[in-house]
Structure formats: C-alpha cells, structure tokens
Amino acid sequence: GAGVSQSPRYKVAKRGQDVALRCDPISGHVSLFWYQQALGQGPEFLTYFQNEAQLDKSGLPSDRFFAERPEGSVSTLKIQRTQQEDSAVYLCASSLYGPGRAEKLFFGSGTQLSVL
Amino acid sequence: AQTVTQSQPEMSVQEAETVTLSCTYDTSESDYYLFWYKQPPSRQMILVIRQEAYKQQNATENRFSVNFQKAAKSFSLKISDSQLGDAAMYFCAYKDYGGATNKLIFGTGTLLAVQP
Numbered sequence: 141g142a143g144v145s146q147s148p149r150y151k152v153a154k155r156g157q158d159v160a161l162r163c164d165p166i167s168g169h170v171s172l173f174w175y176q177q178a179l180g181q182g183p184e185f186l187t188y189f190q191n192e193a194q195l196d197k198s199g200l201p202s203d204r205f206f207a208e209r210p211e212g213s214v215s216t217l218k219i220q221r222t223q224q225e226d227s228a229v230y231l232c233a234s235s236l237y238g239p240g241r242a243e244k245l246f247f248g249s250g251t252q253l254s255v256l
Numbered sequence: 257a258q259t260v261t262q263s264q265p266e267m268s269v270q271e272a273e274t275v276t277l278s279c280t281y282d283t284s285e286s287d288y289y290l291f292w293y294k295q296p297p298s299r300q301m302i303l304v305i306r307q308e309a310y311k312q313q314n315a316t317e318n319r320f321s322v323n324f325q326k327a328a329k330s331f332s333l334k335i336s337d338s339q340l341g342d343a344a345m346y347f348c349a350y351k352d353y354g355g356a357t358n359k360l361i362f363g364t365g366t367l368l369a370v371q372p
Contacts, residue, residue: 183301184362188359
C-alpha cells in the first residue's frame with residue numbers, strides 16, 4: 141500500500157474485554173514497531189519485529205499484551221482483559237531495513253483505544 | 257538508560273517568523289542518532305530532520321535546521337519562515353547507533369501554534 145494502515149481508527153472497549161489492533165505496513169518493509177502514546181505524552185516503545193521474528197518485546201507493559209506478525213507483513217497487537225490504564229493511541233511504524241540504521245520510520249495514524 | 261527531555265510544552269510563533277524548539281537528552285553512548293518528528297492532528301508522525309552524532313555539521317532540511325551541541329547533549333530545532341501548516345506537536349527522539357533494534361526514545365513533545 142501507499143502507507144502504513146491501521147485499523148480500527150477508534151476502539152471503545154469495556155474493562156475486561158479483549159481487543160485486537162491491526163497494522164498493515166508498507167509492502168516489503170522488514171522492520172515493524174508498535175508504540176503506545178498516552179494522552180499528552182510522547183510515544184513509548186512496545187515491541188519490534190524484523191520480518192516475522194519478534195526481536196524486542198521489552199516495552200510490553202504486562203503479559204496481557206501480545207503482538208504477532210506471522211508472515212512478516214501484517215501485524216496484530218492484542219490486549220487481553222483491558223484496563224483503564226490501557227487507554228491510549230497505539231501507533232504502528234515500519235521501515236525498509238533491519239536494525240542498525242537511522243532510516244526513516246513510516247507511521248500509521250494509530251488506533252485510539254478507550255477503555256471504559 | 258537514555259532519556260529525552262523537552263522542557264517547552266507549548267510554543268507560539270507568528271507566521272513568517274522563526275522559532276526554536278529545545279531538546280536535551282542523556283546517554284552514555286558516543287554514537288547515536290537524533291530526530292525531530294512532527295505529529296499533526298491526524299496523529300501520523302512525520303520525520304522532519306535527523307542528525308548523526310558523529311557528524312559535526314548541523315543538519316538542514318529546507319526551512320528546518322538543528323543546533324546540535326554534543327557536549328551539552330542539546331538538540332534544538334529551528335523553523336524559519338514559519339507557515340500555518342507547521343502547527344503541530346513536535347517530538348525529539350533518540351536512537352542508539354547499531355543495537356538490536358531501531359527503537360526510538362521520544363520526548364514529551366512541544367505543541368507549536370502558528371499565528372496568522
């Protein structure tokens with residue numbers, strides 16, 4: 141596609157509900173990132189994929205958060221038993237190459253998750 | 257751990273004037289990259305400019321330039337001839353050179369308003 145696509149754009153969940161957020165990176169991009177952006181804050185790193193391999197998940201806040209990229213393209217971020225503190229914008233980004241470069245990241249428009 | 261600090265939550269500039277956004281960072285590394293990203297209301301982060309720490313020359317991109325002071329760990333963004341379309345949230349970001357991922361560490365952002 142022309143850019144990084146994320147869906148849904150908005151998601152409202154009841155506390156305790158499971159949610160799945162989707163990211164379609166730019167075709168052929170090796171690297172894929174998930175970031176969490178709380179209101180009024182900068183994005184915080186959650187996890188990183190190089191193709192289908194999840195090389196870094198150090199930013200996932202708890203074991204309720206799970207991400208996958210099974211075929212090295214589309215990625216899903218799943219949050220189980222959502223809590224109010226999970227309310228944030230979840231941003232996905234991709235880049236052409238693997239780690240070790242200062243290349244440009246292409247971001248999607250994010251999914252705004254509100255947990256009631 | 258590396259940190260990025262943006263001490264100006266909000267800034268305002270008149271159209272066609274110049275404005276400087278501040279950023280300081282902390283790291284024990286000698287090689288790294290620094291970035292400025294712009295986030296308009298659409299939420300899609302857009303790369304404005306990047307700087308390699310090993311380069312002494314300050315990066316420039318059209319109306320955007322940086323003042324990189326490595327010893328002071330300072331990385332400010334200057335926007336010349338400000339335009340209405342420059343109004344957005346601006347984030348300073350840091351990345352280690354090399355490393356296992358391209359993980360970016362973001363500051364808390366500066367909201368820039370441009371007055372006509």
